[in-house]
Amino acid sequence: MYENLPVPYGLVRYGVAPDHPEVKNCIDTFDKVGQHPRFRFVGNTAVGRRGDNGVPLEAVVRNYDQVVFAYGADSDKKLGVDGEQLHGVYSARQFVGWYNGLPECRGLNPDLSGDEAVVIGQGNVALDVARMLLAPIDHLARTDISRDALQVLAASNVRRVRVVGRRGLAQSAFTNKELRELLALPGVGFAPVAASQLDPLALFAKDLPRALKRMVGLVQKGSAAGPDAPRQWSLEHLLSPARVLARPDAAAVGGVEFVVNELRQDSLAADARAAPTDARRVLPADVVFKSVGYDCTPLDDFEYVTGARFRAGDRLVPNAGGRVLRTDGTPAPGCYVAGWVKRGPTGVIASTMMDAFDTAEAVLADGAAAAPADRGGWPAVHAELARGGSLPWRPVSWADWCAIDAAERAAAVDGADRRKLLSVEAMLDVLA
Structure with missing residues (x-):
């Protein structure tokens, strides 16, 4: 839903009333993941959406062993x-x-x-x-x-x-x-x-x-x-x-x-x-x-790339335990779903989180059973799309987000934690 923005946290930042106490707890948990040396955040980049900062879905699926679709209802x-x-x-x-x-x-x-x-x-x-x-x-x-x-x-x-x-x-x-x-x-x-x-x-x-x-x-x-x-x-x-x-x-x-x-x-x-x-x-x-x-919508070329088709009526990705199912009922290799695009736009943060844990277990089990593959990840995707050695837009890293976060916190007033920047341009200006 917010995959093309320079900032993380998605629904927790933009879809939950700001006076909910669990917002801070969720952000603290995400921050621990963001600081892990094996985690990479790529913001201001829209996977499977055509546009100035769009990345073809096929390029991502081809360069990663496993892909989890968790972009919600948009x-x-x-x-x-x-x-x-x-x-x-x-x-x-x-x-x-x-x-x-x-x-x-x-x-x-x-x-x-x-x-x-x-x-x-x-x-x-x-x-x-x-x-x-x-x-x-x-x-x-x-x-x-x-x-x-x-x-x-x-x-x-x-x-x-x-x-x-x-x-x-x-x-x-x-x-x-x-x-x-x-x-x-x-x-x-x-x-x-x-x-x-x-x-x-x-x-x-x-x-x-x-x-x-x-x-x-x-x-x-x-x-x-x-x-x-x-x-x-x-x-x-x-x-x-x-x-x-x-x-x-x-x-x-x-x-x-x-x-x-x-x-x-x-x-x-x-x-x-x-x-x-x-x-x-x-x-x-x-x-x-x-x-x-809300309604969930397919990413561009989703059916072509994964072999799965959104279910008519409830607009969800067919899946079994989080594993994406193709039109013939077999699992799409390396493709998973979590959150609203898996279960529908219902439930509170806690129930959605527990549902995501089930998908994570499937990802871990399949990853442990799979033969090692030489895939390039984000550097390979970057290399495919880069012109003259750089992308035509500015991807945002976790370190970049930390700079935006610091700017928002420095501008806080009235005892609030932060004063959010309200445009992508303002966020990127911090990095300039």
Whole structure:
């Protein structure tokens, strides 16, 4: 997803809310790997993507014994409803990238001039979006949030956020940790969950799975701030978007019309499906965030080079235990997958990490069993592509990244760890 940037860490740097404490732990772990003498970092280089700094996938696969594809999901799923293109409708992925300083999202500048926000989706990213809209500015200022984004959020008029899901509370995809953090925001009230959603869960509380039981307890307890708090948020259930409504006087969002759903199965079941009814409900909205999932896309020439084809429907690489499977069902020699491109864009950092360990075990087992091969690695790839002894772009090494890191840390303000550079040009200027 961020493979063409001069900086490491990927989703941890650009895809996770900056106030999450586990961000630092992940970066510390990556730093230990980066300092290993047998590790090579090549940044500002896009493998399998055509462009000024692109490296053909075939050149990499041919010059390495084993290649792990772990580039994540790089596009958004669409709502597929009328009005989705109105001014004031944003994808959660772009919004998260914007406040985290992702260069491609720098110009997003969401319109937060209205009072009402609707977040469609009830995963962890949806709650991240809600928390960033509602969190006190002095709290955000102590993180490495983009300073441009901090100014926009400081001037935001958003006072109410509705987080909307197509199924019930029991089927929500967010974790209790995310819920707890949002409920703990000072000066932010939580509107009670509808009795139709909460009562059945409370009635059978003793029979619920532990995580769901804790979720019910958190929702029942609510937030310390009451209904008179200056900012409010709520969980809305059993609603599927039908269309985004425009304001009468402008081509900008003014609300969202939803189809009211009902659960046709046990409402306590995690896999219960929602079925539409004839009822409709309109929620006011001055800004809308779509948090309904991501799509993984194949690298250029992926099928030609590996013999594997992305699965239709879920857009994942077919694999067995992390080993890429070709169209005939046999493993593609030396090719592996990890992360979202392997398992889909679901799960928190910890679950994705454990899944990556399984792939790593396959890599180690296959490497130990394989006959030694004389492959050239990055120097051979470099030699193939270099013109006049150098590449037409500037690859970034780990030492280069350390220089960029030092520059960001030196520019830190308000007690934050760093002040991120917001463009590739600014990052490369440090190295000049």
